Amino acid sequence: MFDRGIQIKTPEQIATMRSAGLVVGRTLELLTAEVRAGMTTSDLDTIARDAIASAGATSNFLGYHGFPGVICTSVNDEVVHGIPGDRVLRDGDIVSIDCGAVVDGWHGDAAVTVAIGEVPDEVTALLRATEDAMWRGIAAATIGGRVGDISHAVETAIVSAGDYGIVEGYTGHGIGTEMHQAPDVPNYGKPRRGPKLVKGLALAVEPMVTLGTHQTRTLADDWTVVTTDGSWAAHFENTFTLTDTGAWVLTALDGGRERLAALGVPYGGD
Template identity: 75%
Template sequence: MGLRDRGVEIKTPEQIASMRRAGLVVGETLELLRSHVRAGITTRELDAIAEDNIRSSGATPSFLGYHGFPGSICASVNDEVVHGIPGDRVLADGDVVSIDCGAIVDGWHGDAAITVAVGTVPAEVTELMRVTEEAMWRGIAAARLGGRVTDISHAVEKHVRSQGSYGILEDYTGHGIGSAMHQPPDVPNYGRAGRGPKLVRGLALAVEPMVTLGGKDVSTLEDDWTVVTDDGSRAAHFEHTFTLTEGGAWVLTALDGGEAALTALGVPFGGR
């Protein structure tokens, strides 16, 4: 069975170019939000900043109205892992906030996330953020044309496990992305390499490790969106959208295309 038979969308170079434009809007919006994260700001205020920047950049928020979601970003604080609804919550010194953002340009999506410390956080939380972001990059760096989706999964898990005792969410995964925000195939953050669909040109994937200081078990709050750790432990979430070219990986939501991080890991950069 071919990729298209499995519902996997293969993009043309022109469509990937539109995804890069969307990805740049996402990357720029996240950097803007990073600069605004401080004690005293509400997650609703961050959401307003994001929506304004996305729309003023000629794009449309991916999240707003998605299955009824009421925000342009997800803002998940402390033990909230993903899908936090922006609202009246005031960020305080010592919090961490995971911000997930998506944008659409000409019908094509970009999707990325960062976790940001508010003021001074415990050393173990800083370490959690480092490990999670590095695991994302290790996953992207493991992708090769002709390889398999779980090459990414294995690289993510291997790095997290090598760094200490952390929980890796299993019920939530990365995903294919393109003319819709969530598409096949799923990209788990754990598992054996060499499995799943083949990695080919025109495939775009969002890699997004979700890692906790405690266990992997989570629950969804009564708002039907916010996912929290069952043990109350802090969580971190990082995400980028990438594709593969003949030259290597090209990270569509990174402002530099991922060149600095991929080069530091000793793998080819496939951007242009």
């Protein structure tokens, strides 16, 4: 541990986190392939539940502060923490799927937003901008840098992409033996600020971006977060770490090699 309780992992511990990350990545890949109009969000939860169990992992969402699902399913104007249930997905919807898994006590956490059928061009652009901002945030992380470098890169990418709302009340986070650890990783901020980035630190970067306001409220279920103006939202997330050679995205099936190379960033995986 160092710097206000931030957890630093050994290479062996990171390897176990990679195992958890692969369970998450494969589960999200499966859900992205399977989701379609006519399914309920509970159907997605069942698929995820079976996939995580068959991999010999456990869900870190189920039972977390009483959360009843294995995944979060947030539809359209729902930003995060949507509870799987009997809501039927329809053509033209978008659904953000947030998934986590634990292997031997170590956590992985990632999210994607998926379009169901045809969606308006502005929604497609929103998804593209949010995912790109996540990758640019990860690409900005270097050993010796600061958490603010990630935050600033995320914010800069979103602002450059269009007139979007950047949700401020929910952030990325450290991750390891707990799903949520110090430090917070905001999706906005100044570079060269915040805790230092060091080898063995693992972070989840997760921009939440809207077509309108950045303001949110929580529904009566005490979980589902929606935009106050009803504008649609996207959410992408990956868990990554820093090695001597660069960034290693633990929840990406290729470790982030392709997207990091496209951004001119060294790949730090095995």
